[in-house]
Amino acid sequence: MAHEIPRDILENHAALAKEVAAADIAYHQQDQPLMSDAAYDERRRALQALEAQWPALKTLDATSQKIGAPVAAGFAKVVHHVPMLSLGNIFADEEVAEFCARVRRFLGLAEEAPLAVVAEPKIDGLSMSLRYEDGELVTAATRGDGAEGEDVTANVRTITEIPQHLRGNPPDVLEVRGEIYMSRRDFVALNARQVQAGRPVFANPRNAAAGSLRQLDPAITATRPLHFFAYAWGEASALPALTQRGMVGAFASYGLPVNPLMTLCADAAAMKAQFAAIGTARPGLDYDIDGVVYKVDDLALQQRLGFVSRAPRWAVAHKFPAEQAVTELRDIEIQVGRTGALTPVARLEPVNVGGVMVSNATLHNEDEIARKDVRIGDYVIVQRAGDVIPQIVGVVMERRPRDAKPFVFPQVCPACGSAALREIDDKGVADAVRRCSAGLTCPAQAVERLKHFASRDAFDIEGLGDRQIEQFYADGLIHSPADIFTLAARDAASLKKLKDREGFGEQSVKNLFAAIDARRRVPLNRLLYALGLRHVGRTNSRRLARHFGSIDALLNAVLGDQTAAMAELTGIDGLGEVVASSLLAFFAEAHNRDAVSALLAEVTPQPMEEIVSASPVAGKTVVFTGALERMTREEAKASAERLGAKVSGSVSKKTDLVIAGPGAGSKRTQAEALGVEVISEDEWFARITPA
Numbered sequence: 001m002a003h004e005i006p007r008d009i010l011e012n013h014a015a016l017a018k019e020v021a022a023a024d025i026a027y028h029q030q031d032q033p034l035m036s037d038a039a040y041d042e043r044r045r046a047l048q049a050l051e052a053q054w055p056a057l058k059t060l061d062a063t064s065q066k067i068g069a070p071v072a073a074g075f076a077k078v079v080h081h082v083p084m085l086s087l088g089n090i091f092a093d094e095e096v097a098e099f100c101a102r103v104r105r106f107l108g109l110a111e112e113a114p115l116a117v118v119a120e121p122k123i124d125g126l127s128m129s130l131r132y133e134d135g136e137l138v139t140a141a142t143r144g145d146g147a148e149g150e151d152v153t154a155n156v157r158t159i160t161e162i163p164q165h166l167r168g169n170p171p172d173v174l175e176v177r178g179e180i181y182m183s184r185r186d187f188v189a190l191n192a193r194q195v196q197a198g199r200p201v202f203a204n205p206r207n208a209a210a211g212s213l214r215q216l217d218p219a220i221t222a223t224r225p226l227h228f229f230a231y232a233w234g235e236a237s238a239l240p241a242l243t244q245r246g247m248v249g250a251f252a253s254y255g256l257p258v259n260p261l262m263t264l265c266a267d268a269a270a271m272k273a274q275f276a277a278i279g280t281a282r283p284g285l286d287y288d289i290d291g292v293v294y295k296v297d298d299l300a301l302q303q304r305l306g307f308v309s310r311a312p313r314w315a316v317a318h319k320f321p322a323e324q325a326v327t328e329l330r331d332i333e334i335q336v337g338r339t340g341a342l343t344p345v346a347r348l349e350p351v352n353v354g355g356v357m358v359s360n361a362t363l364h365n366e367d368e369i370a371r372k373d374v375r376i377g378d379y380v381i382v383q384r385a386g387d388v389i390p391q392i393v394g395v396v397m398e399r400r401p402r403d404a405k406p407f408v409f410p411q412v413c414p415a416c417g418s419a420a421l422r423e424i425d426d427k428g429v430a431d432a433v434r435r436c437s438a439g440l441t442c443p444a445q446a447v448e449r450l451k452h453f454a455s456r457d458a459f460d461i462e463g464l465g466d467r468q469i470e471q472f473y474a475d476g477l478i479h480s481p482a483d484i485f486t487l488a489a490r491d492a493a494s495l496k497k498l499k500d501r502e503g504f505g506e507q508s509v510k511n512l513f514a515a516i517d518a519r520r521r522v523p524l525n526r527l528l529y530a531l532g533l534r535h536v537g538r539t540n541s542r543r544l545a546r547h548f549g550s551i552d553a554l555l556n557a558v559l560g561d562q563t564a565a566m567a568e569l570t571g572i573d574g575l576g577e578v579v580a581s582s583l584l585a586f587f588a589e590a591h592n593r594d595a596v597s598a599l600l601a602e603v604t605p606q607p608m609e610e611i612v613s614a615s616p617v618a619g620k621t622v623v624f625t626g627a628l629e630r631m632t633r634e635e636a637k638a639s640a641e642r643l644g645a646k647v648s649g650s651v652s653k654k655t656d657l658v659i660a661g662p663g664a665g666s667k668r669t670q671a672e673a674l675g676v677e678v679i680s681e682d683e684w685f686a687r688i689t690p691a
């Protein structure tokens with residue numbers, strides 16, 4: 001059933017689309033911008049947000065879909081209406097059966113119940129989302145942060161293997177997802193050409209594919225041989241099959257390339273056998289793979305299993321064992337991180353580890369150096385697995401030189417000279433990590449915090465990368481997050497302009513200021529994450545943003561009565577005492593409070609980026625009680641959260657809805673006494689299933 005679009009929404013959409021279209025023409029065709037980049041960006045996002053909520057609007061006006069790169073600085077952003085996710089990893093054979101058991105437990109299936117799973121190679125390329133409308137390729141986007149990627153349509157159109165028009169009878173809207181990769185043979189040939197032309201070589205086929213695709217000039221991409229495998233999908237107006245295997249079969253029938261090695265497995269033993277078979281085939285393949293992906297075949301089960309954080313419960317990546325090599329340890333240097341952690345980094349004689357040149361590796365902490373007895377001058381074993389930072393796994397003792405030098409771990413911070421301490425916990429055990437005690441007065445910590453602040457999952461400020469932050473900090477231009485937002489005004493008033501610096505120019509400074517301006521409105525969860533508190537990562541930032549709804553509500557709580565604040569914070573589902581203490585400790589410090597209020601004078605937090613916004617239970621607090629017959633308790637909780645509801649274990653005045661199965665007792669009575677709505681499991685499904 002089509003939902004009627006309210007009149008004010010229609011009008012608002014038409015006005016925005018008209019403004020954006022006019023700005024596009026003025027900018028791209030006439031070189032006469034009508035508005036600042038920030039203002040443009042805001043309108044475009046508003047347009048996309050409306051169309052995300054009311055997909056029917058998209059057919060009225062496709063302005064938001066066909067916009068080219070707004071500034072020369074990079075690619076336009078594309079919002080993924082269905083987020084692009086990552087996969088959980090497993091390494092050991094035993095974990096295959098554990099995965100199956102987890103899936104069965106979640107679904108409430110018996111141990112011996114059949115569970116079909118497909119196994120296919122994990123391609124080591126870069127993920128891509130191809131949007132087809134009425135069978136025509138309209139947009140190609142990189143994964144980006146999963147919620148928003150880069151528009152690389154023009155470049156993808158140069159890849160001959162990717163059809164511009166789908167064959168057969170595809171759904172009206174279909175986002176095909178898969179991997180872009182370069183064959184090994186083409187990679188070797190490309191590097192030979194790079195050498196001949198005096199240009200730098202690529203480390204591996206993956207980097208070569210990424211570098212080739214992310215060219216601002218599609219003509220360059222056209223000269224690079226890129227390939228594609230379709231293995232997943234995002235938005236789809238209809239699904240042509242009921243299984244994973246059927247979907248991939250349908251992709252093939254539309255003319256999309258699919259990997260031939262996918263097989264259907266009936267149990268964990270078959271999955272392991274397939275893992276071994278693909279491992280054996282690996283050296284003979286002309287493309288890099290780094291493992292095997294297992295996916296529950298039945299799409300209805302996939303739907304029920306849903307996601308945890310950023311990865312599906314219905315799939316997992318079984319990674320091939322790490323690759324190792326031996327090389328000389330030239331030196332050990334200490335890096336000071338965002339939270340003051342002193343991390344020893346091994347400087348190595350560069351060595352090829354499974355196709356990648358490695359010259360740095362982590363040594364974790366001082367206990368690890370002592371345990372492995374690592375000395376400078378030693379021959380060490382370096383290991384690399386996937387995208388993880390290479391590590392030193394041990395020393396080749398037989399090759400230890402006489403003059404190998406034991407490493408003395410510093411007791412003071414190498415960046416600021418303050419004491420570096422190991423925290424002692426309640427049980428008297430020292431933390432493995434030694435930390436600089438100076439907080440933000442330590443320049444290394446301050447710089448790392450700023451880098452984190454501007455990074456992709458935080459404020460995501462284009463053009464303000466690690467290098468620029470280091471420079472600006474060293475020159476006294478940016479010391480705290482708020483300084484980023486006053487940079488343009490100070491630059492305008494200063495005689496020493498940024499544009500006159502080496503490595504900058506008029507256009508790049510203009511782009512930087514526009515990128516900064518565009519982030520003055522930032523989702524609350526990103527702002528919280530950007531503060532870089534210990535234990536407050538992306539997931540906890542979302543939990544906090546969801547619970548408090550606004551920065552004022554959060555500040556009221558954490559700056560008020562501390563016992564009440566602790567109780568409120570630990571009451572948030574999934575948020576423990578460690579996180580709550582970290583948050584309270586942060587706001588207990590005057591300089592942190594000052595930094596946050598200076599920032600809030602410059603930026604206005606927006607409601608959290610909700611993946612699902614228009615669900616009927618979004619924002620509601622629900623309680624499940626009694627026996628559930630159609631799903632396990634875990635599934636019930638996950639499905640409610642997916643729709644934006646909060647799941648609580650007890651009934652109170654704040655409860656909006658109680659779902660009561662047979663045998664429900666005191667919670668049901670309590671809900672009735674409080675006048676809270678009580679419904680059955682069937683009624684719950686009716687409510688959450690789209691009409």
Ligand code: IVH
Binds near residue numbers: 121143179232315317
């Ligand atoms: S499925 C919702 N299948 O691995 C699950 N991913 O580590 C979507 N990848 O971002 C992913 N080969 O870029 C899937 N056969 C395959 C894959 C594959 C490579 C990549 C993909 C993803 C990453 C996660």
